[in-house]
Amino acid sequence: MPQTIDTLVRARWIIPVVPAQKVYENCALAIDAGKIIALLPAAEAAARFRPRREVELQRHALIPGLINTHNHAAMTLLRGFADDRPLMQWLEQHIWPAEQKWVSQEFAADGSRLAVAEMLRAGTTTFSDQYFFPEATALVAREAGMRAQIAFPVIDFPTPWSRNGDDAVQKGLALRDDYRAHERIDVVFAPHAPYTVGDATLEKIAVYAAEAQVPVQMHLHETAGEVERALTETGERPTERLQRLGLLGPQTLCVHMTAVNERDFELLQQSGAHVAHCPKSNLKLASGFCPVARLLAAGVNVALGTDGAASNNSLDLFAEANTAALLAKAVSGDAAALPAHQALAMATINGARALGIDNVTGSLETGKSADLTAVDLGGVEQQPLHDPISQLIYTGGGHNVSDVWVAGKQLLKNRELLTLNEAEVIQRAQQWRARIAGQSR
Ligand SMILES: CSC[C@H]1O[C@@H](n2cnc3c(O)ncnc32)[C@H](O)[C@@H]1O
Numbered sequence: 086m087p088q089t090i091d092t093l094v095r096a097r098w099i100i101p102v103v104p105a106q107k108v109y110e111n112c113a114l115a116i117d118a119g120k121i122i123a124l125l126p127a128a129e130a131a132a133r134f135r136p137r138r139e140v141e142l143q144r145h146a147l148i149p150g151l152i153n154t155h156n157h158a159a160m161t162l163l164r165g166f167a168d169d170r171p172l173m174q175w176l177e178q179h180i181w182p183a184e185q186k187w188v189s190q191e192f193a194a195d196g197s198r199l200a201v202a203e204m205l206r207a208g209t210t211t212f213s214d215q216y217f218f219p220e221a222t223a224l225v226a227r228e229a230g231m232r233a234q235i236a237f238p239v240i241d242f243p244t245p246w247s248r249n250g251d252d253a254v255q256k257g258l259a260l261r262d263d264y265r266a267h268e269r270i271d272v273v274f275a276p277h278a279p280y281t282v283g284d285a286t287l288e289k290i291a292v293y294a295a296e297a298q299v300p301v302q303m304h305l306h307e308t309a310g311e312v313e314r315a316l317t318e319t320g321e322r323p324t325e326r327l328q329r330l331g332l333l334g335p336q337t338l339c340v341h342m343t344a345v346n347e348r349d350f351e352l353l354q355q356s357g358a359h360v361a362h363c364p365k366s367n368l369k370l371a372s373g374f375c376p377v378a379r380l381l382a383a384g385v386n387v388a389l390g391t392d393g394a395a396s397n398n399s400l401d402l403f404a405e406a407n408t409a410a411l412l413a414k415a416v417s418g419d420a421a422a423l424p425a426h427q428a429l430a431m432a433t434i435n436g437a438r439a440l441g442i443d444n445v446t447g448s449l450e451t452g453k454s455a456d457l458t459a460v461d462l463g464g465v466e467q468q469p470l471h472d473p474i475s476q477l478i479y480t481g482g483g484h485n486v487s488d489v490w491v492a493g494k495q496l497l498k499n500r501e502l503l504t505l506n507e508a509e510v511i512q513r514a515q516q517w518r519a520r521i522a523g524q525s526r
């Protein structure tokens with residue numbers, strides 16, 4: 086007697102990511118109550134299951150939904166606002182003054198909605214976000230059906246969202262309480278960077294985080310200048326400082342990690358901390374190079390992030406994986422560094438590990454949430470197809486994504502967003518452009 090289930094998705098290729106490099110041909114994924122219950126040959130699936138819904142993906146690869154481990158979603162509204170400048174000049178002279186003037190609940194909600202639309206259309210199902218008014222971003226993710234780690238920002242000076250570090254921690258913990266029981270949204274700590282948060286605040290965060298087992302993410306070693314400045318001012322490298330303050334551990338996500346010396350390698354390796362590699366933002370701001378191949382070889386978990394759209398300028402994680410694969414070869418002088426399957430793992434299972442949710446998502450394994458991305462590999466530019474994983478990383482991009490599911494719920498169908506009004510999202514973004522260009526509120 087066939088078992089009645091919610092959905093059966095048949096695909097030309099199914100790439101589960103775990104085990105690594107495995108490709109199933111002409112198989113099917115059975116989904117019930119939001120979870121993957123079987124991955125099996127299509128003929129066997131037809132005999133075993135009676136699905137309420139069937140999806141046929143004849144020219145597609147079905148992969149785990151992509152995981153963007155570092156974003157500032159609302160900054161989509163500042164895309165192209167201040168291009169072609171180095172990090173500190175970009176932040177101090179352009180971005181921070183603009184944020185002081187424009188960022189509000191409304192800005193965060195509209196910018197996050199634009200980001201969520203863009204991410205879903207490019208195959209991302211989970212994102213970690215660090216921005217002001219995190220409650221607005223959390224609500225947008227919740228309503229759109231996305232999975233999100235909302236990393237509330239802690240800065241020791243006044244921001245559009247908080248008066249100081251303590252105020253930010255209290256507001257963030259209240260938000261964490263609001264989402265305690267939510268199955269897709271987690272709220273965690275994001276002390277912004279070593280140069281904006283002092284020891285006292287970092288120590289408090291370390292205590293809370295250890296007590297309640299809460300993840301922490303922080304911009305770290307974004308540039309050699311940041312490391313040099315820390316050494317000049319304190320005699321301590323930022324990684325050593327985090328280690329001294331009890332903030333470097335398996336719950337820590339270090340965002341960027343350029344200018345890594347032997348001691349930093351050792352600390353990352355021994356602590357079990359994770360790295361969010363943001364290659365496009367690092368290249369655009371001329372920030373430096375993260376030694377990804379060496380970190381992975383040393384057993385450090387390295388995942389991918391886009392950073393905000395103001396420094397990328399896109400939120401396409403396929404483009405990030407492509408850039409990471411190419412850049413790793415250039416940085417290591419080794420064409421074999423970061424092959425396509427490893428870049429795909431960074432965009433999926435490594436991301437889930439970095440966010441502490443690899444028991445839920447990041448691979449197509451029985452029992453995990455049905456967070457899925459379907460990529461059309463049937464187009465002219467994908468032919469001939471010798472290796473679907475190669476095609477995903479080296480040839481395609483987010484524009485090839487056709488369908489997306491989170492926890493078994495379809496959010497993108499044939500490139501149409503099902504939980505967001507795309508025209509409205511675009512209109513709001515255009516209104517913000519006009520307001521900012523006109524310099525009036
Ligand atoms: C505390 S909310 C996020 C804060 O970070 C700023 N930001 C955006 N991109 C970067 C980056 O690459 N390094 C450091 N800080 C960044 C953003 O503008 C907000 O002020």
Ligand SMILES: [Zn+2]
Nearest residue numbers: 155304392393
């Ligand atoms: Zn960032």
